[in-house]
Amino acid sequence: MQRIPLAVLVLLCLTLGLAPFTPEPHIWEKLRMLAAGELTKIVDVFDFLFHGVPWVLLALKLLYGRKPTDG
Template identity: 65%
Template sequence: MEFLDKIPLTIVVLAALTLGLAPFVPEPHIWEKLKMLAAGVLTRPIDIFDLALHAAPWLVLAAKLFRMLVARA
């Protein structure tokens, strides 16, 4: 996981806020896909791929923050 430590936090945050939330109008795309997942209507492969694509920056951000927290302790 050294590659995660090499990525600057600002880049990861920017990726999560732009790629993770785009398109912003009428609502963030990941929010729409999460609502579909909760409703049980996220069944098409393209929608599942879309959720994975928009969730990836958020997962990387969470992993990076976790590694930073563990490294501090």
């Protein structure tokens, strides 16, 4: 995780993670489908994972990507 620049992950989240932007961000639509129990088609699950990976990587980078400090 330390090798991936934070700026690259943010850019991925803002482009791939949200695209297509209209009528609403795609990941938001898939999250609503998941919450409603409508995420049943394989293509929707794949699409959810595809658009969700940048967000997961960004979260992991922010949580665990810091270099350890000497203590």
